[in-house]
Amino acid sequence: MIVPANENELVDCIRDAAANSRRLEVIGGGTRRDLGGIVQADETVSTRALSGIAAYNPAEMVMTARAGTPLAEIRSALAANRQHLAFEPGDWRALMGSEGEPTIGGIFAANLSGPRRMAAGAARDHLLGVRFVNGRGEVVNAGGRVMKNVTGLDLVKILAGSYGTLGIMSEVTFKVLPQPQTETTLVLSGLDDEAACRIMAAANASPSDVSGAAFLPESCSRLFVDGALPEGSAILLRLEGPDFSVAERAAKLAALIGALAPLTRLEPDLSSRLWQEIRDVxxxxxxxxxxxxxxxxxxxxxxxxxxxxxxxxxxxxxxxxxxxxxxxxxxxxxxxxxxxxxxxxxxxxxxxxxxxxxxxxxxxVAVFEPEAPAVAALSARIRQTFDPAGILNPGRMG
Known part of the structure; x- marks a missing residue:
């Protein structure tokens, strides 16, 4: 395991690997190491030592952090200012049976987005800038530290979701948003899948500003929040914001859909726990x-x-x-x-x-969705540009 202590050591590591045709498995905290194809590598390089928040201005709602910074550290700093990562990245350690600590670079490298993605956008939509080292050992800086700066936006979005196959991130800059004052979840029980689809669509088309819409079939609903949900299937509609706004919107949404099936309203703590469990599978x-x-x-x-x-x-x-x-x-x-x-x-x-x-x-099995021929050809050209020797996570996207 190679653990560079700083960006210069990361550059040296990649240049040495490229010069000697050594393939590198790229990981952050290693919590999603088994996601993707089998990596055929000679050595493993981890960004976990590239850690720490480099800049954070709560008033501007922008943070810059080194790629190996634990997600827990990011969330703690944001919570102290009543802010959060609106795209709600999940923690899949229990699902995958892995250990370690999720890192902010790993979150963006996998473009992980949770239940709020339908309202707040994907992880890549919150990424403003990225500093990374490509397969040539060159440092590339794209984007900026302020939300209005869109320089290099396409390059930033290309890196998000690339799973370390184009470059190893050393630093990321991303926007953050105010944490909702409160939340509640309306639960409609006992309906089938098709009805759930119609009701979720109607709720999202209403002025209620739904920030989460999920459906748990009966076979699954009892597995959440220690069986605290009502019996049967569950349509879940989350509302977030100021107390008065959530109360008013919940009442209006209940009036719209409440006659369709038994309706329950979850208190904030249970609602928060439920959506965390949905997020984390x-x-x-x-x-x-x-x-x-x-x-x-x-x-x-x-x-x-x-x-x-x-x-x-x-x-x-x-x-x-x-x-x-x-x-x-x-x-x-x-x-x-x-x-x-x-x-x-x-x-x-x-x-x-x-x-x-x-x-x-x-x-x-093809772990990721096979690309159409034209898209696959474009992806190959991009990888050739960023990593001509093919040393970064070979096989990860295969």
């Missing part, structure tokens, strides 16, 4: 580390059709986030990749990522 954390888990992104109107069709053909459990546009699926035994991706294509397209699986499955 809580129900599948302890059901066998190698039972395949998929993260599937489709059109919100197609999610219930995909899950219903798969239920009839194979044993699985799953739930919906992002108004039905994101599905978390836990297969019983095999990944069933061909069946899943055929269903996605039939419903108009989307993306399926195999988040958790055995080593054998990760070797035989």
């Amino acid at each position: 809580h129900p599948f954390r302890a059901d066998g580390r190698t039972r395949p888990v998929w993260r599937v992104s489709v059109a919100p109107t197609a999610g219930h059709q995909l899950l219903s069709g798969l239920r009839m053909q194979t044993g699985l459990n799953g739930y919906y986030d992002w108004q039905g546009g994101l599905l978390w699926l836990r297969m019983e035994a095999e990944p069933e990749a061909d069946m899943l991706r055929a269903g996605i294509r039939h419903l108009g397209g989307g993306h399926a990522t195999l988040v958790r699986a055995s080593v054998a499955n990760r070797q035989s």
